[in-house]
Amino acid sequence: MQRRTVQREAIQEVFRNAGRPLRLEDILELGRLLVPSLNQATVYRNLKLLVEAGWLEQVQHPTLGTIYERSGRGHHHHFHCNSCDRIYELPGCALNPAATPEGFVVEAHEIFLSGTCPACVR
Amino acid sequence: MQRRTVQREAIQEVFRNAGRPLRLEDILELGRLLVPSLNQATVYRNLKLLVEAGWLEQVQHPTLGTIYERSGRGHHHHFHCNSCDRIYELPGCALNPAATPEGFVVEAHEIFLSGTCPACVR
DNA sequence: TTGCTATTGCAAACGCAGTCGCATTATGCT
DNA sequence: AGCATAATGCGACTGCGTTTGCAATAGCAA
Missing domain, CATH: 3.30.1490 (Dna Ligase; domain 1)
Incomplete structure (x- = not known):
């Protein structure tokens, strides 16, 4: 069973507040304002979950690498x-x-x- | 002083023949048809030289990574x-x-x- | 409140593109 | 032809983004 965690909630809150696509480093930095102990591996694990759940989407940027954004935002x-x-x-x-x-x-x-x-x- | 080598000539010939942008693996594969011993490190070294000389340009593709193409081809x-x-x-x-x-x-x-x-x- | 176990933090490990050190080869000047 | 040295081939190594193993922590059902 999947549990609610403050870390995952914080990551989602970061996206809701930012209102723009984010790189891993952005998520980590902004997330740590909400949960100071937030770890990189935790962020990667939750991003994967949120992508699988359809809440986020991954985009490959030619120079910035992988960026994440909320899904369902249209073309x-x-x-x-x-x-x-x-x-x-x-x-x-x-x-x-x-x-x-x-x-x-x-x-x-x-x-x-x-x-x-x-x-x-x- | 820079010397002419069969390896560099082969790499240039590969681009002239292909007439399209190439990835490292493409260059290596096609180049080995001309010079079987052609090595990856040699290709990287010559690509760097050719880019510095303005003969090639590097482009970052979002999913394919770095690709190389002849320069001066217009927008x-x-x-x-x-x-x-x-x-x-x-x-x-x-x-x-x-x-x-x-x-x-x-x-x-x-x-x-x-x-x-x-x-x-x- | 307890107990089960999903999740975390941490550090080590990974895969991959690209680079480097070095002995060997080969280019091109004399 | 002989020589100096640029360039090659090879394997080891780096750096970076991402993943994993594991002990400790913390959700949540009973």
């Missing part, structure tokens, strides 16, 4: 701010289907943007 | 065929700038497509 892409290093979820799709190649059957796509976020621009 | 994106596992270069850009987010300053972008390539569809 979107990702923006990485080079200044504050945060990852944002950009709702909607910036793919131009007309510019898609002739003869290739596109089954999936990922778009990764980077630059400066509104908070850092201002 | 383009990448397609990965799930069937034959090859990577293709798609000339042009499929990013819709109109759909780009409000308030974010986009400095760079990468688009990765996957599906079935023309050779595998037919």
Whole structure:
């Protein structure tokens, strides 16, 4: 039987508060504000559980590695701010289907943007 | 002084013949058809040289890891065929700038497509 | 409250991409 | 042809993200 633990609750709370995709290090840092003893292995174990439960999704970022985000958020892409290093979820799709190649059957796509976020621009 | 070696020539020939981005394992496999003794460390060393010389460029693919391609090919994106596992270069850009987010300053972008390539569809 | 056991924290171990040390090979200048 | 040394092949090694074994801790049903 699966038990409720303060560690897993803290990890979920971190995602609810952040409202953006997170890397392991982000989760660990923010989670430790809630549960100071929080351990890396525990985070990995719970991320796995939450992904299996469908509560989180894993995304492979080309330069940032594995990132985690809440599932069920609809089609979107990702923006990485080079200044504050945060990852944002950009709702909607910036793919131009007309510019898609002739003869290739596109089954999936990922778009990764980077630059400066509104908070850092201002 | 830098010397010409059959190994480096073979690696360059592999790229000229392939006409598409390659992973380390591809380069090693195709290169060994030309120079059977070709070693992984040698390939890494020469890839580094060729990148520094501006003859090759490194791209980080979210799921395939590091891929190498000839430089100076203009703006383009990448397609990965799930069937034959090859990577293709798609000339042009499929990013819709109109759909780009409000308030974010986009400095760079990468688009990765996957599906079935023309050779595998037919 | 007790007892069972899922979960934790910790450290050791893992797999993998990429690098390095070194003896050997081979390029190219003289 | 001879020589200096750049480059290779090999295996050992690194670094990093992730996983695992295990003793200690803590949920939760009875």
